[in-house]
Structure formats: structure tokens, C-alpha cells
Amino acid sequence: MRIVSPNFSDLLKPNIEIKQFPDGENYVRIQQIKECEGNEVVLFHRLYPDQDRAIIQLVLIISVLKKAKAIVTLVSPYLPYARQDKIWLDGEALSAETICALLAHSGVKKLITFDCHFLKKEGEFKYGGLKIKNISLSKSLIEYAKSKFDGDFLVISPDVGAAYMTKGFEGGYMKKIRGDYAEGDEVYRKIEKLENTIDFNCKNVLVIDDIISSGGTMIKAVENVKKNGAKKVLCAATHGLFLKESLSKLQTMCDELFTSDAIITPVTKVSIAPLLKNLL
Ligand code: R5P
Numbered sequence: 001m002r003i004v005s006p007n008f009s010d011l012l013k014p015n016i017e018i019k020q021f022p023d024g025e026n027y028v029r030i031q032q033i034k035e036c037e038g039n040e041v042v043l044f045h046r047l048y049p050d051q052d053r054a055i056i057q058l059v060l061i062i063s064v065l066k067k068a069k070a071i072v073t074l075v076s077p078y079l080p081y082a083r084q085d086k087i088w089l090d091g092e093a094l095s096a097e098t099i100c101a102l103l104a105h106s107g108v109k110k111l112i113t114f115d116c117h118f119l120k121k122e123g124e125f126k127y128g129g130l131k132i133k134n135i136s137l138s139k140s141l142i143e144y145a146k147s148k149f150d151g152d153f154l155v156i157s158p159d160v161g162a163a164y165m166t167k168g169f170e171g172g173y174m175k176k177i178r179g180d181y182a183e184g185d186e187v188y189r190k191i192e193k194l195e196n197t198i199d200f201n202c203k204n205v206l207v208i209d210d211i212i213s214s215g216g217t218m219i220k221a222v223e224n225v226k227k228n229g230a231k232k233v234l235c236a237a238t239h240g241l242f243l244k245e246s247l248s249k250l251q252t253m254c255d256e257l258f259t260s261d262a263i264i265t266p267v268t269k270v271s272i273a274p275l276l277k278n279l280l
Contacts, residue, residue, distance in 0.1 A: 001036050001070075005045035005061070007054065010264060011273055012044055018057055026053065028060040033068050041070040042279055048241070048263050051080035055099070059106050066107040074103065075112045075279065077262035077272050078239045083211075085118035088181070088189070100128025112279065114262045114272060115210040115238040121164045137260045138165035138208060140270045141236040145206045148234060148256055153204035158194055158221035162209045171205075172198050174221060194220050201229035211239040212259070215246025222253045234258070240265035 004012040017029040030036065045061060047054045058074070065072050081095035096118050103111060110131040119125055119134045126132070142155055155169040159176035166173060175195040182188045194217075207221045218235055225233055233254045240247075240259035247266065250257045258269040 001032075001039050001041045003030060003032070003036065003041050003043045003061070003065070005043075005057070007046040008044040010261065011271075011276070016045075016061060026057050026060060028057060028064065030061065030064050033064060036065055036070040037068045039070055040073070041065055042073045042075060044075045044276075046078070046263070047076045047080050048078045048239075055080070055102075059102070062103075062106045062108060071109050072107060073110045073112060073279075074108045075276065077114045077260075079111070079113045079116050082117040083213075097128040100130040100132070104128065104130040114260070114275075115165070117161070117210055120161050135275055136165060137238045137262065137270065137272065137275070138167075140275070141165075141208060141238070141258070141260065142169060142206065144258060144270050145234050145236060149204045149206075149232060151204070153206055153232075153234075154198065154200065155206045155208060156198060156221075156225070158207060158209055158217045165208050165210065174198070174224065176217060188214065188216075191216050191220055194224050196224055196228070199228070200225050202231055203229075204232045204234075205230045206234045206236060207254075208236045210237065211241065212237040212246060212250070213241045214243045215250055218250055219246070219253065222250070226253075236270075239263050240267065242266075 004014045005016050006014045006018055015032055019027045045058050081099040085096040112133045114135050114137050116134045122134055122136045124133050154171040155166045156171040157163050157166050157173040160173055163173040177192045178189040179192045182190050205225050212218050235254045235257045237259050239262050258267050259265045260270045260272055261268045262272055
């Protein structure tokens, strides 16, 4: 049985009703709940944008399925809160673990997601008590890049964490050095530098990452690659949040910027759809 949230309507036909009460709280109804009773259910629900609201909606959806004794596999292409997977200062919340524990306790049997930040490779994992299947979109993104370059190109990641996305292709990874938290209310660890030993001179380059958030990492990577003499530079990420002015800034810096539809962005060019086919 397939249960689809309205926020997945670009790929599948929704069959969950989600509305808001006058005070903004969420209302959820699964009309086909009788068909879910005691059955395996694959639930498609995006957790971004508006991640906090989307998480509450998910908890409500799962509560309905749990009462119907359904066995739930959740497909959420982007897992929010995945980037705080380490404690830097005493007393910080380990958000990645907490969100996974919340999903597991709510009744998610297994999460299927794409290029989950803290896993740093494809495969089956258990984290925060949650079973996770992590699928990488790197091959699909690289395939798209092939159609944009005339000949050979290097595939590089801006940090070690995303190095798995370049595996099997000529290229490598840079090393990102972050500093302390910046002053102020916004939580952000500044990027001091990207160390690089790769020769980009006269080469075509695809810079690939799991996520572009504020864009700080990708902007520094493109500056680095260009400063070192690269010819044509493409930038790709599985997840594009494009906060602040990063979308327009990156578009002016590189020859093409593109993402998948794990999160729908103005530069979505690659779809997760073919990888979802065998889940249906
Ligand atoms: C971090 O290690 C990730 O792979 C990304 O490079 C990072 O989260 C992107 O964030 P931002 O766009 O804010 O630099």
C-alpha cells in the first residue's frame, strides 16, 4: 500500500489530507486507512521546506498508521537536522540522533533517504534506533553533468564528508577547515579554508556535494577551482536549500548549477523518481 503526502505531488498522486486549523496547527486524515490495516505501507512525505511543520505532520500521519497496525517504511528524500551529528559545545542537542529517535519511536520501521549528511556513504544503517537506507544520487548527478561537458571532466567534492560521491571518477576531494561558531544569534561555523592538492589547470570540473545550504562551502570551492585555472565549472548537489543569496551568487560564478528534486529547487535537473521505482 502506498500513502502519499501532498508535498510529494510532483512525483506521485497524494492520498493524505493535510490542512491547518485556524490557529495554524495541523490536521491530518488518511481516507484509505482501512486498506492500510495490518499491511506494509510505504509512506512518501517530504521533510523540507518548513521542516518543523513537516515533522509534526509526519508524527501525526504515523500515529494514524500505527493505530491501524501498519508496518511503515518512510520515504523522505531529505532528512532535516542531519547536520548536527556532533557535539561541539557542552550541553548542545545532538539533533541528528534526536530526530532519528523521534521517527523510530513514532513508529517508522525504516527510513529511505538520499545522501543523508551524517552517513557519508550508501547503504543500510541503524542510527538513533532508526533503520535507514541511504541512497546516493551522485551517479545521476554525474550522468547529467556528462551531457553538459564536451569531453573529460574531474569530479570533486568540497570536503571529505562528500568524498564518497566522487568515488569511481577521476578527481578527489578538498579538505574543509571550519572555525568556531560565528558571533550572533545564527548558529554557523565559519569556513576558514578549503585545502586542495588537485590540479585543475585547463580541466573541466564538476563540484559535487550532498547539500548546498548557505552556499558558503560551494562558493569557496568554486573560487578555489577557478583560481587554479579550471576551464568549465559545474556545481551539483543532491539537496539545494539555497539560503540567503547563494542561488544567484553561485549561478554567476559557475557555468551551470543543478540539484535533484529531493528538494524541489529552481535548478532541479535530476529526479529521484527512477530510484524510487523499485520501492513501489
Ligand atoms: C557539510 O559538511 C556538507 O557536506 C555541506 O558541504 C555543507 O553542509 C554545506 O553548507 P553550506 O552551504 O552552508 O556551506
